[in-house]
Amino acid sequence: MTLVLAAVDWSRQSLWLSVFSIAFNPIAWNIVARNEYRNKTLTRVFGDATTGCYFLAMMIFSFGLLRDSLYHKALEEQPQSTILPAPLNTVIPIALFVAGQTFVVTSTWALGITGTFLGDYFGILMDHRVEGFPFNVLRDPMYVGSTMCFAAAALWYERPAGLLLTLYVYIVYYIALKFEGPFTDMIYSTRASSRATSKKEL
Secondary structure, X not given: OHHHHHOOOOOOHHHHHHHHHHHHHXXXXXXXXXXXXXXXHHHHHHOOHHHHHHHHHHHHHHHHHHHHHHHHHHHHOOOOOOOOOOXXXXXXXXXXXXXXXXHHHHHHHHHHXXXXXXXXXXXXXXXXXXXXXXXXXXXXXXXXXXXXXXXXXXHHOOOHHHHHHHHHHHHHHHHHHHXXXXXXHXXXXXXXXXXXXXXXXX
16 A cells, blocks of 8 residues: 555646545435435426436436546556556456446446436335346445446556545445435335335225
């Protein structure tokens, strides 16, 4: 870790922009989504929950692309240093990237747009828990896959700073899940209780 820290150019503005963008995305979307759950702001603006959710999905995707662009810009401006010997310096980042993208794409496919992009906060709930691939391998495949792609880029471009940013990504996602997971569970628990109450009244 000391060697990694020593290989980071802390004076680069691009590094701090990347740090900011990595934290901004999950924080912003959780705030927006919780507001939507409580106040239905986007639903009222766009006239229905589905359109509001698709708008949020477009924003999350767009800011995700911006975050990735800022990350690559930060890597370009950081010192390069050999991290892995050949041919591992090629094989491992490729394998990480392919596996990471597979987790991201297949989890999006399994959940659909509304399932992926916080549709449950809009009241668009899934009928049952998705248990197929990749959720039968990982609990949070999208977050894990995204982190793997960050690590892959750091190893491919041989930037120790990228490994430090990858660790930061992992920490940010871990904290985000501590807030997002229980809140989502509460939403589905509330629906289950409501259904149970309705059945008793019948």
